[in-house]
Amino acid sequence: MLEALNHQGKFGEDYVRALASAAGLLTYDFDLDHDGIDLGIRFPGRLHGVASPGVEVQIKSSSQSRIKPSASEWNFTGLNEVQFNRLAGDDFTVPRLLILVRVPAESSAYVEFRTEGMLLRHLAYYCSLRDEKPIERPDRNRRRSVRVPTANVLTIRSLLDLVRAVQQPARSSA
Structure with a gap:
C-alpha cells in the first residue's frame, strides 16, 4: 500500500485524469517530473x-x-518557490495551470459507492499563475502562498473551456 502522501497525490492526479476522460480529452505524462x-x-x-x-x-x-478557506479563495501554501516559478509568468509555449484537488483526511473516504455510481471526493480547483512574476532567486526551502479562487471548480465544462482558450500561434512572415 502507498504511503499516505503518495496515495493522496496519486488520487489527485487520477481525479484529474477521470475528468479529462469524461470530457473526451487526451492526457499524457512526462517521463520525468523535471x-x-x-x-x-x-x-x-x-x-x-x-x-x-x-x-x-x-x-x-x-x-x-x-x-485555509476564505469566502472566495483557498490559501494554498503547498508550493515552494521553485515549483511556483515553474508555473508563474506568461512565457510558456503551452499554458500552465495549478490544479488543487481537495481530498478527505482519510483515504477510505476518497470514493463512495452508490447505486447510481461512484462518487469521487472532494472537488478540484484551478488557477493560472500567468500574471504572477517569477521569483528572482527561488529557494526550495521557502514556501510561496497561492490564492486559488473557490469559483474555479474544475469540471468537465471548465476543463474544456481551459483547453479551448488556447490561442492560435502567430505566423511568421518569412
Missing part, C-alpha cells in the same frame, strides 16, 4: 485553427485541514 508538470491535457484534433490545443498542469492535493 519541469514541474504532472500532466498534459489536449483536445484531440483541430479547434479554431489550432492543432491539438492543450494545457499543462501541476496537480497538488490537500486535505481540508491543510488549506
Whole structure:
C-alpha cells in the first residue's frame, strides 16, 4: 500500500485524469517530473485553427485541514518557490495551470459507492499563475502562498473551456 502522501497525490492526479476522460480529452505524462508538470491535457484534433490545443498542469492535493478557506479563495501554501516559478509568468509555449484537488483526511473516504455510481471526493480547483512574476532567486526551502479562487471548480465544462482558450500561434512572415 502507498504511503499516505503518495496515495493522496496519486488520487489527485487520477481525479484529474477521470475528468479529462469524461470530457473526451487526451492526457499524457512526462517521463520525468523535471519541469514541474504532472500532466498534459489536449483536445484531440483541430479547434479554431489550432492543432491539438492543450494545457499543462501541476496537480497538488490537500486535505481540508491543510488549506485555509476564505469566502472566495483557498490559501494554498503547498508550493515552494521553485515549483511556483515553474508555473508563474506568461512565457510558456503551452499554458500552465495549478490544479488543487481537495481530498478527505482519510483515504477510505476518497470514493463512495452508490447505486447510481461512484462518487469521487472532494472537488478540484484551478488557477493560472500567468500574471504572477517569477521569483528572482527561488529557494526550495521557502514556501510561496497561492490564492486559488473557490469559483474555479474544475469540471468537465471548465476543463474544456481551459483547453479551448488556447490561442492560435502567430505566423511568421518569412
